[in-house]
Amino acid sequence: MGSPTLILASASPRRRELLARLGMVPNAIVPADIDEAPLKAELPRAYAIRMAREKAVAAASDDGFVLAGDTVVAAGRRILPKAEDEVTARTCLELLSGRRHRVLSALALRAPDGTIREKLSETMVMFKRLSAEEIDAYIVSGEWDGKAGGYAIQGIAEGLIARIQGSHSGVMGLPLYEARLLLKAAGFELA
Ligand SMILES: Cc1cn([C@H]2C[C@H](O)[C@@H](COP(=O)(O)OP(=O)(O)OP(=O)(O)O)O2)c(=O)[nH]c1=O
Numbered sequence: 146m147g148s149p150t151l152i153l154a155s156a157s158p159r160r161r162e163l164l165a166r167l168g169m170v171p172n173a174i175v176p177a178d179i180d181e182a183p184l185k186a187e188l189p190r191a192y193a194i195r196m197a198r199e200k201a202v203a204a205a206s207d208d209g210f211v212l213a214g215d216t217v218v219a220a221g222r223r224i225l226p227k228a229e230d231e232v233t234a235r236t237c238l239e240l241l242s243g244r245r246h247r248v249l250s251a252l253a254l255r256a257p258d259g260t261i262r263e264k265l266s267e268t269m270v271m272f273k274r275l276s277a278e279e280i281d282a283y284i285v286s287g288e289w290d291g292k293a294g295g296y297a298i299q300g301i302a303e304g305l306i307a308r309i310q311g312s313h314s315g316v317m318g319l320p321l322y323e324a325r326l327l328l329k330a331a332g333f334e335l336a
Pocket residue numbers: 154155156157159160176177200214215216217218227248291292293294296297298299316317318
């Protein structure tokens with residue numbers, strides 16, 4: 146018996162690439178368009194899990210398993226926005242400069258019968274203290290665009306990161322250890 150059907154509920158090419166590292170090619174890609182506004186006083190962990198679950202439900206199918214993820218950058222109890230413009234990216238970088246923060250990466254796997262299993266990866270990231278020149282150069286790079294917390298570890302930002310404790314793939318958007326556990330438990334044959 147082969148693997149069941151897998152639908153990836155994500156528009157992110159990174160999530161597809163990370164999944165490929167487990168030897169998984171989804172049978173379909175169904176991006177989930179949901180309201181991503183945090184609830185009032187919602188804490189970062191709860192928010193990441195809720196978003197992953199809602200994406201999995203939005204792409205629900207009777208024919209296969211649906212995998213969805215959500216990546217949130219948190220400074221204490223504060224949820225940083227996804228940087229869609231330079232001002233937001235700069236504000237995020239100024240806040241993260243020289244401080245530890247957490248990256249929460251939630252995965253939700255919805256079975257065809259509607260049951261949902263989820264996993265959360267939590268990573269501590271510490272940027273060096275960033276000079277005004279370093280922030281300016283990063284803004285010019287444009288690598289912050291569409292990224293939670295205004296940076297992408299998979300690019301030049303890694304040269305500014307002094308420490309990371311946790312999951313590199315989780316920071317990028319799909320924690321491979323947790324993804325493997327979820328998919329194996331659901332009966333997928335992995336590389
Ligand atoms: C912190 C960080 C975030 N990110 C990205 C991962 C996610 O794509 C994005 C956070 O937004 P998400 O809402 O998790 O994902 P998305 O909107 O890109 O894709 P979809 O909902 O369709 O699955 O930030 C990086 O690529 N590198 C990083 O270092």
